[in-house]
Amino acid sequence: MLWLLWTSFAQVQFEPVYTSERFQPSDMYHANCENQLNLIFAITWSEVNWVNAILNYNPNDIEILKVVWENEKENNLSYVVNDDKIYFTKLKSDNGDWASKDVKFTVYFKSNEWVTDTNVFFEEGSYLVDSHGNMVNFGDAMIMQFSAVPECDPDIVAPKVNLLFPQEDSWTPLDSYFQFDISDVWKGINDESIVLSVNGIDYNITDMEYDRDKNVLTIYPDFWMPLNTWFEVKISVSDKQVYGWSNSVTKIYNLETPDELYLLNNISPIDFRKIVNSQKYYKWTTWECKFISDLYYLDTNNSDKMKKSIISSINKKLSCPDLWDTDREVISTENKNSLSALSVISWIVSWLLLLIIILMSLKTIWKKSN
Numbered sequence: 274m275l276w277l278l279w280t281s282f283a284q285v286q287f288e289p290v291y292t293s294e295r296f297q298p299s300d301m302y303h304a305n306c307e308n309q310l311n312l313i314f315a316i317t318w319s320e321v322n323w324v325n326a327i328l329n330y331n332p333n334d335i336e337i338l339k340v341v342w343e344n345e346k347e348n349n350l351s352y353v354v355n356d357d358k359i360y361f362t363k364l365k366s367d368n369g370d371w372a373s374k375d376v377k378f379t380v381y382f383k384s385n386e387w388v389t390d391t392n393v394f395f396e397e398g399s400y401l402v403d404s405h406g407n408m409v410n411f412g413d414a415m416i417m418q419f420s421a422v423p424e425c426d427p428d429i430v431a432p433k434v435n436l437l438f439p440q441e442d443s444w445t446p447l448d449s450y451f452q453f454d455i456s457d458v459w460k461g462i463n464d465e466s467i468v469l470s471v472n473g474i475d476y477n478i479t480d481m482e483y484d485r486d487k488n489v490l491t492i493y494p495d496f497w498m499p500l501n502t503w504f505e506v507k508i509s510v511s512d513k514q515v516y517g518w519s520n521s522v523t524k525i526y527n528l529e530t531p532d533e534l535y536l537l538n539n540i541s542p543i544d545f546r547k548i549v550n551s552q553k554y555y556k557w558t559t560w561e562c563k564f565i566s567d568l569y570y571l572d573t574n575n576s577d578k579m580k581k582s583i584i585s586s587i588n589k590k591l592s593c594p595d596l597w598d599t600d601r602e603v604i605s606t607e608n609k610n611s612l613s614a615l616s617v618i619s620w621i622v623s624w625l626l627l628l629i630i631i632l633m634s635l636k637t638i639w640k641k642s643n
Contacts, residue, residue, distance in 0.1 A: 323402030
């Protein structure tokens with residue numbers, strides 16, 4: 274008789290599943306969002322062989338979305354949502370091998386946006402059956418509390434970053450740029466959060482020249498890579514999640530430069546250094562654009578197309594006005610007009626000087642004669 278009393282003690286545990294500590298409050302359900310409640314049934318000193326339960330709830334406060342048994346592969350759970358009750362029954366499988374010390378169900382539900390608390394409880398008629406066929410009645414209740422939050426589906430996935438250029442297994446040019454594939458599956462990337470670090474020195478990309486074409490980010494540093502050495506490039510990226518703080522990722526790459534002047538741009542290193550090292554606050558100025566255009570238009574014979582193509586590429590990097598070959602004719606005409614005007618002015622000045630010399634000579638002769 275004492276053994277039967279022991280087996281007749283049924284337990285039901287309400288186990289609320291709250292959100293991450295990131296998304297406060299983390300000890301209450303979030304109103305108007307999908308939430309989760311685990312129901313765990315057990316019988317002291319026996320396995321549970323059968324569940325038949327009636328859960329009462331307020332349909333004005335919450336909406337039941339689905340009910341899942343923990344062993345989904347053998348899910349012979351049957352449940353019906355009717356008015357303000359969930360009727361669900363768990364039978365043992367045909368081979369009878371599902372019986373366990375406890376049985377867990379998960380109830381997924383969504384609340385109304387204005388709810389602050391609601392009550393759920395098991396009605397009379399709810400019972401468990403132990404492994405010996407004994408039926409045990411039970412009843413229990415829980416008050417669920419809710420809080421309004423800024424959003425129900427915050428971004429929880431960090432961005433992904435991959436280095437496209439230069440590669441870690443090849444030489445890095447001294448005038449190299451950095452190109453990354455950056456993606457985020459939810460809210461996208463916050464460009465202002467991107468920090469590039471080269472050999473321990475941090476550079477915020479909003480203070481540098483950069484291009485964003487969908488997932489491809491290209492950064493044009495205004496400094497040369499170190500010669501004949503390994504150096505570390507680190508990039509940190511965050512997404513646009515605000516509620517609960519943003520997700521971030523940091524990637525580190527180790528690059529190597531050769532012991533010779535290995536450049537991407539086939540122009541004079543001195544000329545290129547003038548371009549990349551003369552900037553103040555990393556902003557390009559009119560002077561640099563003029564410098565590039567002069568390099569481009571000086572080749573009036575168009576003899577080195579490769580060089581012109583490279584200069585044009587640099588011009589684009591600096592976001593200078595577009596270069597047009599038709600401008601060469603205008604510049605040549607302007608140069609000819611400038612030369613013609615200069616010749617006329619020189620001729621006039623020469624005659625004026627000669628006239629002054631003659632007048633001074635005549636004046637000297639007149640004084641001597643008197």
